[in-house]
Amino acid sequence: MITNKMIDNFIDKIPPRPEILQDTIRLLNDGNLTKAAKTAEQDLALKGYLSSLVNKPLYGFKTEVSNIGQIFGILGLTGSQQTVYNYMLSLLCPKKWVLFNLNENSFHDLQINLSIHWKKILEHLNIKDKEIESAITLLPASIIVSEALFSTKKKDVELLRSVNALDYNTILVKLCNTSLFNICKTIATKWDMSEQIQQIVYASSGLNPSKDEQIDTLAKWMHLLLFYELSQPMFVKAGLNDFIDFQLEYVQDIYEDFAKVMDL
Amino acid sequence: MRAMIKNGIGLFSPQGFLDGNNSASFLSIEDIEITLDLNADMILVSLKKVIFFNKNGLDVFVKLFSKVKKKKGIAVGFCDYDTKKFTAISKFYSTKMDFSLFKSYDIASLFSNSFKNKNKNVLVYSSDRSQRTAMAIELHDFGHNPVVCQTFKEFQEKSSNSTAYDNIIDDTFIGQMGQKIATRVAGNAIIYSVSAFLDTEIANSFNIAYHNNSLNVGFRLFIFDAYKVISMNIHALNFFSKLSTSAAEYNATICFVGLDFTKIPVSFKETMEDSGMLFYKQMDDILLNKELLKELGASSAANIKNQRVIDKAIVAKLPNFIEATVATIEMMTNSKAKKEAVEVNKIEIKEKDDRIASSIGFYGDIDGMVILVFPTKIAKKACELLIGESTDDMELILDTLAELVNIVGGKIKSLLGDHGVTVNITLPRTYQSIDGLLEVIENKKGVQVDLIFDNDKFLFFLTK
Numbered sequence: 001m002i003t004n005k006m007i008d009n010f011i012d013k014i015p016p017r018p019e020i021l022q023d024t025i026r027l028l029n030d031g032n033l034t035k036a037a038k039t040a041e042q043d044l045a046l047k048g049y050l051s052s053l054v055n056k057p058l059y060g061f062k063t064e065v066s067n068i069g070q071i072f073g074i075l076g077l078t079g080s081q082q083t084v085y086n087y088m089l090s091l092l093c094p095k096k097w098v099l100f101n102l103n104e105n106s107f108h109d110l111q112i113n114l115s116i117h118w119k120k121i122l123e124h125l126n127i128k129d130k131e132i133e134s135a136i137t138l139l140p141a142s143i144i145v146s147e148a149l150f151s152t153k154k155k156d157v158e159l160l161r162s163v164n165a166l167d168y169n170t171i172l173v174k175l176c177n178t179s180l181f182n183i184c185k186t187i188a189t190k191w192d193m194s195e196q197i198q199q200i201v202y203a204s205s206g207l208n209p210s211k212d213e214q215i216d217t218l219a220k221w222m223h224l225l226l227f228y229e230l231s232q233p234m235f236v237k238a239g240l241n242d243f244i245d246f247q248l249e250y251v252q253d254i255y256e257d258f259a260k261v262m263d264l
Numbered sequence: 265m266r267a268m269i270k271n272g273i274g275l276f277s278p279q280g281f282l283d284g285n286n287s288a289s290f291l292s293i294e295d296i297e298i299t300l301d302l303n304a305d306m307i308l309v310s311l312k313k314v315i316f317f318n319k320n321g322l323d324v325f326v327k328l329f330s331k332v333k334k335k336k337g338i339a340v341g342f343c344d345y346d347t348k349k350f351t352a353i354s355k356f357y358s359t360k361m362d363f364s365l366f367k368s369y370d371i372a373s374l375f376s377n378s379f380k381n382k383n384k385n386v387l388v389y390s391s392d393r394s395q396r397t398a399m400a401i402e403l404h405d406f407g408h409n410p411v412v413c414q415t416f417k418e419f420q421e422k423s424s425n426s427t428a429y430d431n432i433i434d435d436t437f438i439g440q441m442g443q444k445i446a447t448r449v450a451g452n453a454i455i456y457s458v459s460a461f462l463d464t465e466i467a468n469s470f471n472i473a474y475h476n477n478s479l480n481v482g483f484r485l486f487i488f489d490a491y492k493v494i495s496m497n498i499h500a501l502n503f504f505s506k507l508s509t510s511a512a513e514y515n516a517t518i519c520f521v522g523l524d525f526t527k528i529p530v531s532f533k534e535t536m537e538d539s540g541m542l543f544y545k546q547m548d549d550i551l552l553n554k555e556l557l558k559e560l561g562a563s564s565a566a567n568i569k570n571q572r573v574i575d576k577a578i579v580a581k582l583p584n585f586i587e588a589t590v591a592t593i594e595m596m597t598n599s600k601a602k603k604e605a606v607e608v609n610k611i612e613i614k615e616k617d618d619r620i621a622s623s624i625g626f627y628g629d630i631d632g633m634v635i636l637v638f639p640t641k642i643a644k645k646a647c648e649l650l651i652g653e654s655t656d657d658m659e660l661i662l663d664t665l666a667e668l669v670n671i672v673g674g675k676i677k678s679l680l681g682d683h684g685v686t687v688n689i690t691l692p693r694t695y696q697s698i699d700g701l702l703e704v705i706e707n708k709k710g711v712q713v714d715l716i717f718d719n720d721k722f723l724f725f726l727t728k
Contacts, residue, residue, distance in 0.1 A: 001594070001595040001598060002598075003598065153595070155675070155678060156591060156592070156595050156675075158266060159592070159671045159674045159675055159678075160595065160596075160649075160650075160671060161266060161268065162266060162267070162268060162269060162302070162671070162674065163268060163269065163270065163650060163667040163668075163670060163671055164268060164270075164649075164650045164667070165268045165275070165277055166649075171649075174648075174649050174652075175598050175649075224315075227279055227280035227281070227315070228280060228281060230279070230280060231278075231279070231280035231281040231282070231286055232286060233285060233286045233288075233289040236265070236278075236286055236289035236290055237289050241265070241278060241279050241280065241290070242265070242277065242278075242279055245279075245313070246279035246280055246313040246315075248312070248313055248314075248315055251315070252315075255315055255316075259316070264281075264316060
């Protein structure tokens with residue numbers, strides 16, 4: 001059904017980080033928000049993405065904000081970096097989703113929800129680290145990878161899942177001896193994302209806990225946050241709720257804290 | 265959300281958080297209907313992967329349960345929870361709980377018609393005396409050996425010896441169990457379970473289309489498991505008489521097992537006997553008696569009056585059948601198939617050793633039967649994905665093979681549907697030996713396609 005060759009083909013097709021984005025991220029890393037904004041202006045698609053993001057009701061602006069300098073100012077250094085990463089990931093999205101009932105807007109909403117709640121979590125954990133804040137942006141890559149690999153096998157997978165509760169990650173591991181999260185790591189490497197980001201997202205599958213205590217704690221919060229979002233009606237209807245297995249035991253010890261942070 | 269169907273249980277498994285806002289997105293009446301079409305006789309929602317739920321969230325499911333139970337008469341409820349969740353649900357619905365709670369899927373299976381007569385030793389405890397009794401009666405009826413603990417202390421003592429029991433039941437609540445006439449296959453016989461007082465309602469709860477098509481695809485022995493029948497009226501008698509008459513046209517037999525005539529008029533028994541129905545005390549009197557099975561037509565298809573032949577309509581759809589089979593086996597083994605030969609004739613199996621087989625019938629716009637003969641090695645490999653590991657346990661392999669053939673059947677249904685041909689599928693049958701298979705289909709003509717998977721020969725046979 002899925003072969004290692006198909007996975008290799010998918011990875012080969014992932015474009016390298018575009019030059020403008022590379023420069024924008026480098027400038028953001030150097031803390032140069034103004035120059036980063038000027039660079040970002042050159043990529044019209046990125047400009048449109050940023051503009052549609054800050055003009056969502058969530059940000060509550062009465063008049064439309066379209067100037068990239070202003071947008072980066074609103075988002076701040078970390079928020080801007082996170083948003084550029086989110087944009088990069090959105091470049092991997094299919095034009096038409098087949099496996100999951102998603103579209104450009106709903107995937108964008110998922111990215112934003114994850115980012116906003118992740119920020120809240122890191123505030124609660126008292127963590128101020130640009131790389132850790134940006135780690136959340138890589139998480140939805142697991143959804144894109146599932147879509148890319150399984151969309152042509154949708155009916156087969158549905159039949160398989162009607163007799164055995166197998167999630168996409170397990171199917172991939174059994175067939176190809178690699179996981180969705182391994183592939184996410186490969187994407188991160190290709191895009192020069194930091195090792196720390198890769199480790200947090202890899203451990204957030206809940207199946208491969210990290211030996212590093214801080215990374216493991218963050219991975220638990222990320223895993224639980226993902227399922228909090230995937231329990232929202234829009235994403236349940238999109239067929240995302242059970243695309244990977246929720247590791248309830250893995251997150252049990254942080255659940256009470258999570259419930260407080262999310263006002264449950 | 266799609267359900268997983270195993271042992272006749274349709275299991276929905278939401279993950280994460282359940283509240284009044286999102287529960288309706290997890291499960292709809294259409295999801296349940298699709299599941300029931302696939303022969304589920306119990307619908308459960310697993311709470312195994314749910315970390316948070318509230319009453320509003322569960323209410324959505326409970327309302328659906330109520331609708332489905334009323335309309336279809338099947339058992340419904342929740343399963344896979346811990347004591348904390350059990351206590352919360354019991355508290356939410358303390359005044360009225362007309363659904364069931366099963367601590368685990370395995371416990372629910374003990375109460376499923378498709379998992380009957382497994383003779384499991386089951387330790388049972390509930391603080392509610394009437395629940396203890398209800399569970400014991402149900403378990404006994406389902407062919408298990410319940411050991412009921414009267415006190416929690418007794419339960420603690422007995423349950424500490426975990427090897428003494430196959431299953432230990434606590435934190436479980438039996439709501440009203442299903443009233444649907446459940447269907448299962450044992451060998452080449454179809455067994456229907458009926459219970460309580462039989463009246464005109466039997467005509468509604470009996471799936472006559474399924475029965476007729478089981479006749480069409482070659483089943484010749486139909487057994488009514490009637491241990492739990494209290495009595496019946498003239499409407500039920502007429503129903504059975506008609507059923508028996510239609511069965512006679514196919515040279516099929518209808519038997520009743522465990523029917524107690526103390527509260528049924530003698531004239532009813534005479535009418536039933538005159539219609540050709542047979543009566544046995546125990547299920548094993550039939551199922552363990554090979555001679556009798558042969559006599560009743562359950563081990564041979566040779567006595568079929570109207571031998572059905574494969575026709576043009578079905579052969580025209582052959583590519584769909586092959587595609588469904590090849591795609592599924594390729595998917596499960598992650599290997600490529602090569603077609604070797606296609607021939608219209610009686611089935612010819614050159615190598616019988618190290619082979620197991622399975623069949624599945626389909627009925628609707630066209631009807632027939634697909635038979636798959638697997639080299640044991642391929643069957644094991646194909647089942648590995650479903651089992652989760654490699655195994656040599658033949659019983660497990662055959663059970664899993666039935667699931668796999670169910671997938672093939674589902675795919676056939678879907679592919680034919682894409683071409684405007686509507687069919688339903690029967691329950692799959694498995695054969696541990698090729699001789700067993702040949703007893704049933706030796707004389708049937710069909711299309712045989714020899715395929716090669718990983719240098720091993722795999723046989724596909726399509727017949728009527």
